[in-house]
Amino acid sequence: MTKAATTDLLAALGRRTSDATAPASATPGQASTAGTPATPASAIGAFNVITLESAEAIAAGAETAGRPVIMQISENCVRYHGTLAPIARATLTIAAAASVPIAVHLDHATDLALVDEALELGFDSVMYDGAHLPYAENCATTAEVVRRAHRQGIGVEAELGEIGGKDGAHAPGVRTDPAEAVDFAAATSVDALAVAVGSSHAMLERTSRLDLDLIIRLAAAVPVPLVLHGSSGVPDGELERAIGAGMAKINVSTHLGSVFTGAVRETLAADPRLVDPRRYLAPGREAFAAEVARLLELFAEAPAPDPLAKPAHEA
């Protein structure tokens, strides 16, 4: 049984976190159990589950890397399946059976009923996404989600400063204001905060440039771990720099979908007579798992943030 609390996995990164999320006993590597390295990772990967194969691939990749991982199910994924419970129960079962710590997280929920259902099903954390709401309303609704989740000891991620890209609506100019982020974290008691620093959801090319100076300022000011969304569009080197600047949880979905589909497409193209879905899903799952392992290593071994780092204009 190695299902893990998301807040424990984030606390194990050894970053500065709020008192609520980082008990005094939380030492780096504490959340690690079987087969995980004692050295703390610089950041943790959070990858989206869409099908049973993707959950299997994320667990297999994490086991290959010997690293903890977060599996996340988005509200969009629930819409695709029409219901949360079947894919959630499968994912929770796979997480519990893995040899490395795995947390299961609800990603981008805007529906409070879905949050409640995830809490009932035994998720390890939930993200409430109120970034589209006016600030005061985002604050109030997020605080309500935090109240419900914390009653069950479950952590909450929220978003401030809308990270665009879904439905084709790129919003590259949006940035999270550090002062507002500090205020928001205090007003809501969230356990992790997704911030807008230049990435955009659903990008097919890995060409994003991030506002690293803003990440340093946010990490210095905000007392909870920062989450990077839209990482699919960010190249490896820029992800390493973002982690070095202070990002703790790195969400990747579209890029892994592209790796999976690429392998499926290649397999189907090579044999027009192939009909057994297992014959093309297996190579997709294998490619997905290999990329998960590679990304977890990259995130874990990226240079850790320098606690004395100052934004460029203050250096």
Ligand SMILES: [Zn+2]
């Ligand atoms: Zn996202």
